[in-house]
Amino acid sequence: MPSFDMSRHGVRALLQNVETVIKGKTEVVEMAIVGLLARGHLLFEDVPGVGKTTLAQCLAKSINCSLSRIQFTSDLLPSDIIGVTIFDQTKREFEFRPGPLFANVVLADEINRTTPKTQSSLLEAMHSGRVSVEKTTYTLPQPFIVMATQNPIEFHGTFPLPKSQMDRFLMRLSLGYPDAERERMILSEQKSLLATAELEPVLTGEEVLRLQEDVERVKVEDSILDYIVRLSTATREHSRIELGVSIRGSLALRRAAQSLAYCEGRNFVSPDDVKRLVIPVLAHRIHVARTFDTGRMSNREDEAVLEEIAGKVPVPL
16 A cells, blocks of 8 residues: 655655745646656746756756756757767777666756757657667666756747657746745855755655655546546537547546645545646647637746636536
């Protein structure tokens, strides 16, 4: 059975540790932890300088795992991420040199600044935790999570992520600007550029793997499964949605709901868990038709349509 005492203690310790650096963003930090325990990957869409990189660093240090940062640029190649096979003159044989993808927490910084070919090099890793190079498959370190950051598309020099890539992310999150009180607190308390240097681990990678296994054993009643199906079906039938939620999206919603329930110390998923996760898990998976008023799509429109759907789909009692 899932060890819920351990979940409450471990999740609380992890949340409190990260929040010593990331101030006033409890909801986003909680969602990041939910994503980690659900074996998911996270996409942060925000303007530069609001703490996306710092959050990834805090999470990696808090679970005592390796962190690798990849700065995505227009000239980045897939081999720069995955690694290369070179000929070792001493051993007289070919040898694989792993790239920065071989880490527990991979920070893919400004992922939409690189070409679709390079973006797609992450697909296999995000799907199965493995990569293939010249007919050889290599397993990535576990736990494994990609935390990608993305600038708004209207910024110059960006390439929109294809839907196949977006669908690999469990959740899309946004830190946003802090309110005036929180910003003043940050200015007062953060006197060093290396705010994460003093963080100490509160969990180990092995403990995270055990928590992830426990999450998979959280009960999901048939009524909850039916609720998820109704929500997904509603996105496929909505008049304004051109591309609805895929089966992968439905599975992601169930997995995230299990993780959220576990983080709150329960061995069962409630309808509120599912409803709370509809926007972070599903909003980046749908494509809403453009309107004449906006001219282009925005996250707010995606979220508004999903809020409408969540308000209409009957919630199980």
